[in-house]
Amino acid sequence: MGKHVTKAAGNVFAEARYQAATFNDRLFSREGASEELGIDRSRLARIELGSKNPFPDEVLMMADIYNAPELKSYYCKNMCPLGKDFPDVKLEALDRISIKALSSFRKISAAKELLLDITEDGVITENEKGDLNEIIKTLDEVSRITQSLKIWAEKNLE
Structure with a gap:
């Protein structure tokens, strides 16, 4: 089982992976997650640490594999220059x-x-x-x- 990386705490992509690890053990580690996503482990680390923004196709894969559709909305609102004026949508009960x-x-x-x-x-x-x-x-x-x-x-x- 991978450890919960404190430097990535609060990063929406890391938090979605941690949440998804409760139903897919491979997602506990960046190595397992990067294999599931088909991206380099160091790229995933940079995304989770906030030093790189993910590409739209990476967000789509994360949203699907992590069962975290809210990542798409987050990306569009906060990272895509076209979506800056879109309403902020949060996952609620x-x-x-x-x-x-x-x-x-x-x-x-x-x-x-x-x-x-x-x-x-x-x-x-x-x-x-x-x-x-x-x-x-x-x-x-x-x-x-x-x-x-x-x-x-x-x-x-x-």
Whole structure:
């Protein structure tokens, strides 16, 4: 069994590997994980120590082998220059996701009516811009919750 490397503590890729080692003994060591992933052990070490960013295909392999779909979202939000503006999605328990979803469904109903009022004349006035921004915030919230539920389902239903 490999040891839990303290220098990599807190690194999402190392933590995902440690978590996955509970169901795949080969992942306790970097050697075993690098063989499973098909990448060099020293490259995996640099990724886990934070001195190198993984390539997108490496993240996909880690997400699959570690059963950690949240790694894809983390990579896109924090490491990919195209995803910097994407909402931050976290892995949460199903009950928390459900409560947040129900709350946002209530908000979406109000946003729907407001959007109809704003757009009915085909012109968005200065007075309506603030309301439109609030509608966009509500839709962003729904998007985050949707992504969180997708991650939960991918992790727990396969």
